[in-house]
Amino acid sequence: MIDWQGIAGLAREIAATVLCAAAxxxxxxxxxxVFRFADPxxxxxxxxxxxxxxxxxxxxxxxxxxxSVAVAARVVVIMVFFLxxxxxxTHIIARYAWKSGLEPATGPQKRGKRGKRRP
Amino acid sequence: MRPRSLWKLIRVAATFAVLAVLWLLFSGSLEPAAIFAGLCCSLLIASISYDSFIEEHEAARNSIFPRLLPTLAYPFVLVAAMYASSAKVLASVVTGRVNPRVVHFRSRLRSDLARVALAEAITFTPGTISMDLDEDHFVVHWLNATTRHSARAGDEVKGTLEAAIKRIWV
Structure with missing residues (x-):
């Protein structure tokens, strides 16, 4: 007799662990x-x-x-609102910066050496 | 019934349906009193706010109401695109090498809702942020730009997202 429920629970815990590690x-x-890049x-x-x-x-x-399914449905609703x-x-911040005339740095960039003053 | 008032009725009904479904989802109870209260509140709110939920000029039915199957498939497309571009941004954080550009391009989407959905999708994928949206003209900040050509940049940034949204709304 194989304990399918136990296997499913284990698989779920492993999936959650992998996802949390990736997160x-x-x-x-x-x-x-945020600390390495130079411009807003x-x-x-x-x-x-x-x-x-x-x-x-x-x-x-x-x-x-x-x-349970009820909890899962609520998590899905939270995901949709998060989407x-x-x-x-993010758009509000970027739009405000763009409208207020903040010029973005463009072109290929490499992080400067340690101690060099960054803009 | 005049077309204008029929369209008003449809808008109230659509707003009411969305509110009622959300009520059932969030309250999670099937007691008659709870359902009755939810439906009454949905009707009240729908009669007040239908005009800002669905604007009057969006009178084409397929510019508002999404098609079912593409809508169910769309989140998977979006999440796959998000993880693909997250890996690229992760690589450029590690190496510190970026090539930021501001690109301007146009979209073929016609309805307001579809354009907003595309702007949200572009911002949701790391590496691109939509900074401005004026009619069909997008201004996008692109972290690892490969081209300055407007149409080509548009194809690379929008890519599969615009095609997926075009299947939902026009």
Whole structure:
């Protein structure tokens, strides 16, 4: 007799662990990017790695761990609202910076050496 | 019945339906009193706010109401695009090498809702942020730009997203 329920529970826990690990990698990379990049727009891009990808991956992990269909349905509703609200917040920041005349740095860039003053 | 008042009635009904479904989802109870209260509140709110939920000039039915199957497929397309571009941004954070550009391009989408959905999708994928949207003209900040040509940049940024949205709305 195979314990299917136990196997399913184990698979869900493994999936949630993998997703949480991926989310923490994205969150750390996004935070590092905010400090490494030079100009507000590129920093906003790096922070979207934390704000979008990491949060969405955590939501996927909580979907994998949800105990009942009712809870899973609510997580899906939260995901749908996140799909709408998160880009709106990023867009508001970028739009305000663009409308207020902040010039984005363009062209190929490489991070300067340590100690060099960055703009 | 005049077309204008029929369209008003349809808008109220659509707003009411969306509110009622959301009520059932969030309250999660099937008691008669709860359902009755929810339906009454939905009707009240729909009669007040239908005009800002669906604007009057969006009178083409397929510019408002999404087609079912593409709508169900769209989140998977969006999430796949998000993870693909997240990997690229992750790589450029590690190497510190970026090539940011501001690109301008036009979209073939015709309805307001579809254009807003495309702008949201562009912002949702890391590496591109839509900064301005004026009718069909998009201004996008692009982290790892490969081209300065407007139409080609548009194809690379919008890519599969515009095709997926075009299947939902016009």
């Amino acid at each position: 923490s990698v994205f969150a750390i990379a996004g935070t590092v990017g 727009y590129t920093r906003l891009q790096a922070s979207s790695l934390t704000g979008t990808t990491a949060v969405f991956t955590i939501l996927l992990a909580s979907l994998a761990l949800s105990p 709408i609200s998160n880009p709106t917040a």
